[in-house]
Amino acid sequence: MAGDAYVLIMAGGGGTRMWPASRKRRPKQFLPILDGGRTLLGATVERVQGLVPDERILVVTAADQVDEVLRTAPSVPRENIVIEPQARNTAPCIGLGALEVLRRDPAAVLAVLPSDQWVRDAVGYRATLARAIDVARDGAIVTIGIVPTAPETGFGYLEVGAETERGARVVERFVEKPDRATAEKYLAARRYLWNSGMFFFACKRLLETVRMHMPELASILHAIEREPERTAELYPQAPSVSIDYGVMEKLPRGDVFCVPGEFGWNDVGSWSALGELRPHDADGNTIATENGVTVDARGNILYSDGKRVIAAIGVEDLVIVATDDAILVMPRSRAQDVREVVKCLETTNRKEFL
């Protein structure tokens, strides 16, 4: 009864946390921010290639981003790109992907992965995913919980319980983003893991679960299953809800398991992440651009696509990002505040820069 493992990479959705490089139409998974100009999506696909064959790696994305997917991840077969007619958050997106996988293998086990995360140790990552797939094959809904290395306030957490015989742990509950003090308690307590946003399940099991907890979505998915040619019309009617909120958090204790992961993980939530993703020079500067010039400058992150020069003199711990039509300068510690600029551009009607 155990089917093949498939990987579904979610590469839709916008995002401006790495503005001005990321734009509404070019989210961060498509940016050449990694060494050698690789993208987060490209690196994600590469990373799972050691886990399942190419024909079982699928990517969900928007219609106008198909070319971007094919360019940045050329190993992905065109017929494995699932078009999401409209961004409706993760629950509908995963449902749509699960339908596609079910068509190919009714017994398939699916690994759902974000396209925009960074991992240091690909081997450890694949071993963890393989374990999660195994546990899911037994009928569980499985997540990967990242073992925290800092009191992060930007992530949701999983509170986990006893270890099972397969190295997985019971998920006691999903916890909202904590404040700093709570995050420090979580870090010390050692039974809180970062919610990585990776999910593993048998496709059939997932759809059953959706039927139970999101009947509205289930009926839309059912209609799409019967009349796939009406997907573009039906899908946008799905409720825009995350898989965490819509399904995971509603499952009874004992249904959700978590495999702990320790492989150097970063969700690339802001420009400051670049300091971890890429090497730095002797002065601690991360020069993620072809023509960076630093004079008496320390701990800065310089990013640009293309050949333009970025010159930094006598500055410290800044992020400097340059694109054709926008420049951003801020301390690394203020990287979350990019949204303030985005908001300002929105309210002052300069949307062409978003």
Place this chain on the structure above:
Amino acid sequence: MAGDAYVLIMAGGGGTRMWPASRKRRPKQFLPILDGGRTLLGATVERVQGLVPDERILVVTAADQVDEVLRTAPSVPRENIVIEPQARNTAPCIGLGALEVLRRDPAAVLAVLPSDQWVRDAVGYRATLARAIDVARDGAIVTIGIVPTAPETGFGYLEVGAETERGARVVERFVEKPDRATAEKYLAARRYLWNSGMFFFACKRLLETVRMHMPELASILHAIEREPERTAELYPQAPSVSIDYGVMEKLPRGDVFCVPGEFGWNDVGSWSALGELRPHDADGNTIATENGVTVDARGNILYSDGKRVIAAIGVEDLVIVATDDAILVMPRSRAQDVREVVKCLETTNRKEFL
């Protein structure tokens, strides 16, 4: 015997002190750095228009910058643009201009002005120049000395003596750029003025003086006078020497006079000058660009040509300059160190950015 007053604006020469906006082929006098996108050259021409009629305003420049002059200072008649076949410093440049003016009026008095200085009070400026022209008409070589407002170490100084009956003062000697302590003494002493680089003289008188102190240049100018069609061949043979060093500093005491000037003057020697040249917002930011966005940012200078966004979050007293192919970020206090970047681009063979 007293002829008409002419103005000769020196707009040749390169310069990279305002890199990356200024380039070897586009020095700072052609940059739209002033309010309303005006250039320093354009503002200089405008400023002297109240002093002499357009047909007596001449501009010396390089052949490949004639179009730039005509665009930025359209009131200058094309026949008043004097082509300098090669940059040979100010003594040959002024000699060439004086020849041209002499052809038009053998008794002409000439005001020689840099093209890249900024002045706050145009009325006071013109009054000072008119006085200098008057004194020059009597046969003296005249300069304008700016009454210091700070212990500047970036300028040469004029040590001045007794006041004459015309409000001018005898120049006792030309003084090199001082160190900080000396500059402070100069400021306190009240008989040291900044050498503005503006000169006033009857053309005939200047050429006599050149014959006496720079005979080599004099003979080249004489040859050019007789065979103007050979200018392109002869001029590059002139010694590359400044008028200060070649002539002014060699004149005996009593030959050079100085008219003090107090009209808000800035030689725009670096990006930090922009903070004086242009208005700032309530947070002290000078936004010299169409789409500047600041969030919790104070005392910064943002400059870009064109429409690109410059966004600054949480930074203080920085200069941020952006052009199509280069970005520069530095503290205002480090604005002199642009040359370090220029040097680095030179030595690493990235001259296309200079």
